[in-house]
């Protein structure tokens with residue numbers, strides 16, 4: 265390294281102490297899904313409480329997104345903060361290889377009690393994408409352990425999103441998903457239309473009857489989130505359960521978005537009264553405080569792994585599996601569900617969004633309105649400048665981030681009537697401008 269390079273590094277080392285951390289850091293940070301050159305700089309945040317984001321310049325925004333749908337109890341809730349802090353003092357984390365800590369074991373037991381059906385065995389990871397990868401790995405190995413069958417492919421659906429890692433990209437919507445650039449590097453899967461008509465159900469049934477390499481069907485039940493808050497009926501899920509049973513394949517629910525009350529029930533599976541073979545949870549599991557995700561399987565799926573042969577073990581082990589801080593927060597978040605009737609709050613949020621957003625259905629610039637649980641999507645008929653829209657919402661004192669033509673709300677379940685009214689009014693005002 266030449267001396268000028270060394271000098272430059274010294275400059276960078278000094279820079280991280282600069283008071284203007286945002287401007288300096290923008291030269292070094294790489295942001296998600298962002299063209300760094302053209303995207304407007306993000307707004308600096310000083311603190312977060314409930315449904316309020318306080319910006320560095322003192323302005324306050326009412327939040328309609330809950331940080332990628334995670335902060336369902338509101339921001340910085342004292343109960344979660346206290347649980348994190350208590351755990352931090354005693355045992356921040358210790359690896360699960362050869363050692364055990366209370367929080368991961370208690371959380372696994374508690375999730376087993378909470379899940380529908382016989383979903384009783386939990387594998388912890390630190391991101392949703394990895395938890396979906398683990399589900400796919402389990403499905404492939406399930407057939408191999410069972411009787412040596414080689415089934416390595418998945419059925420997934422148009423409009424779906426399951427993560428950004430390589431195998432999860434292969435099950436996202438191939439065109440509208442965000443990974444088209446990688447198409448030739450991805451495993452090929454069977455990506456089908458959702459079976460929401462008799463014709464599509466028949467097509468899916470034919471595929472399942474013809475192919476003998478399908479390890480599992482994978483779906484985001486009831487709401488495809490990142491794909492634009494698209495909703496489908498419980499009948500679609502009941503059809504998938506039936507087809508999976510008839511054609512002897514597994515059914516995986518990716519409830520990373522829908523889990524923990526978002527659709528009005530604790531899990532979207534319950535709205536269709538069916539149980540998947542594998543369930544994936546993440547996002548709201550810790551109320552957005554710490555990363556944590558989990559892949560949970562039924563006794564049936566676990567059985568072929570529970571064998572004397574070492575090679576039948578699940579060969580997966582993230583460094584931070586079962587992170588103690590995250591598990592402690594998840595336990596406290598589940599306490600909040602017991603203490604504060606979150607599901608009633610979701611119904612209340614849903615009713616208010618129906619009252620305040622449904623009337624927009626008559627507007628000629630509105631293509632569709634979809635509301636389920638604490639999710640509302642207003643789909644515009646026309647394209648608009650998404651960055652300008654995001655900035656406009658901030659000027660109105662709200663944080664709302666449209667996805668394409670879809671303006672959506674996924675607020676904290678604890679949001680007040682007045683705060684939610686501010687969000688719905690901002691959406692109505694935006695529609696009038698189109």
Ligand SMILES: *Cc1c(COP(=O)(O)O)cnc(C)c1O
Nearest residue numbers: 391392393425426427489520521
């Ligand atoms: C967010 C999300 C993922 C990916 O989770 P990460 O924690 O971002 O890796 C996967 N599936 C669904 C349905 C999601 O909403």
